[in-house]
Amino acid sequence: MPMQSLKSRFFYYVIKRKLAQMRALNLSLTDSRALQEMNAPTMFKIPKGILIDNIKIKGLQGLWLRPQSQKHQGLLIYLHGGAYIQGSINTSRALAANLALAANTATFSIDYRLAPEHPYPAALEDAFEAYCELLEQNPGVPIALTGDSAGGGLCLALALKIRDSGMIPPAALALLSPWTDLTLSNITHKTLAKVDPFFQTTEPLSKAALAYANGQDKKLPYISPQFANFEKFPPTLIHVGALEALLDDSLILAQRMSEAGVEVEVKVYKGMWHVWQVFAGLFKEANESVAELGSFVRNKLQVSATESIE
Secondary structure (H helix, E strand, C coil): CCCCCHHHHHHHHHHHHHHHHHHHHCCCHHHHHHHHHHHHHHHCCCCCCEEEEEEEECCEEEEEEEECCCCCCCEEEEECCCCCCCCCCCCCHHHHHHHHHHHCCEEEEECCCCCCCCCCCHHHHHHHHHHHHHHHHCCCCCEEEEEECHHHHHHHHHHHHHHHCCCCCCCCEEEECCCCCCCCCCCHHHHCCCCCCCCCCCHHHHHHHHHHHCCCCCCCCCCCHHHCCCCCCCCEEEEEECCCCCHHHHHHHHHHHHHCCCCEEEEEECCCCCCHHHHCCCCHHHHHHHHHHHHHHHHHHHHHHHHHHC
16 A cells, blocks of 8 residues: 655644644534635635536525536536535535546536534435436436535435435445444444544534434434445445544445445545545645546446447
8 A cells, every 4th residue: 555645644733733723712603604614715726627607406506517628428416515514515616626627527516405404304305406407407417426524425315315216326426435324323433533633522423413313313314324225326436534533434334335236445545534635636645536536437427328328
């Protein structure tokens, strides 16, 4: 296995210190959301070669990110992270744009509703509405799904709902450190807490899970996809860091998908933390992960487009 880059080590310690300082401020959810909205555009830059359009789809605010060089059919839906309680198309646009560029695929980022104002199933309903609308607007065009953290979990829930509704399934799923177990029963939530810059305790995720589930059983597959039946599920690629409390959320998910006969691969990046891909363009491991996820999406969309023609 190649050595971890010195630059990524530097970023790890900087992020760990900055997040500890943020936790010490004990901001309200409202203030935390506002700070994230303010800081994200200056911290994370949009890569060159992307055309951006703000639109509404089924009443949802959305963002089209279109690579200027795109030459093949296919669409990608991106669902942002934020533990279902924060994040937006604005805070995540740089990561979504890098994934769109790597996949060379027009990508639609959705501003789904957030808890606690809009608990489950609001986010899933919004994602499903957007998928249905894109299918209707683009007949015969394959669609893939990608998302990070809670957005990765939402991709899984969306794919389950699509399958259960008997609709045309996504061509593939590309997941970045997905949050798949809102019961927080996986052991790495405790064993890796000390090295995880984001989740030093289970308290933040526990509060977010309570807000999102809003009294529903957190083991419901649409809430915690780890507990789902993965029969007839799309090909899936998962990237996760070795230094994150959600490591088991990916490993156990991949194991259960494999047992159900799903084409699935999970890649664990040494020395990486939760959704390190936001730093694409700044160090090797972020660039490599985004490139691999994009290549996977692009190839699966091409296969799906070819099969639909035949």
